[in-house]
Amino acid sequence: KQTLEAPANQPFAIQFTNNDAGIPHNVSIHQGSPTGPEVFHGTIFTGVATQTYQVPALPAGTYGFVCSVHPNMTGTLTVK
Numbered sequence: 001k002q003t004l005e006a007p008a009n010q011p012f013a014i015q016f017t018n019n020d021a022g023i024p025h026n027v028s029i030h031q032g033s034p035t036g037p038e039v040f041h042g043t044i045f046t047g048v049a050t051q052t053y054q055v056p057a058l059p060a061g062t063y064g065f066v067c068s069v070h071p072n073m074t075g076t077l078t079v080k
Contacts, residue, residue, distance in 0.1 A: 002075040008060035018047030025067050027053060034064035034074040044069060 006012045018025045025047065029040040042053040058079045067073040 004065065004075065004077045006058065006077060006079050008079050009057050011057050012055050014053045014055060015050060016053065017050045018045060020047040023047055024069050026069065028066050028068050029055065029077060030064045030066065032062065032064065034066035036064060039063065
């Protein structure tokens with residue numbers, strides 16, 4: 001996905017399915033854009049597998065998310 005939404009000031013979960021057999025991926029959330037300060041770093045795991053990330057409460061705003069292994073894989077998280 002390239003866009004996600006989450007509630008402001010509440011912890012939330014991201015269920016991420018890595019369908020790439022033998023390839024590691026994760027989700028890291030950054031303030032403002034995928035290159036901004038990191039506010040959450042999900043565990044890197046190899047597919048095919050599913051990981052549920054428990055993300056702490058974030059204030060309202062726009063965040064970028066990125067795969068730490070593949071920095072070209074990005075998206076936008078809107079917290080409101």
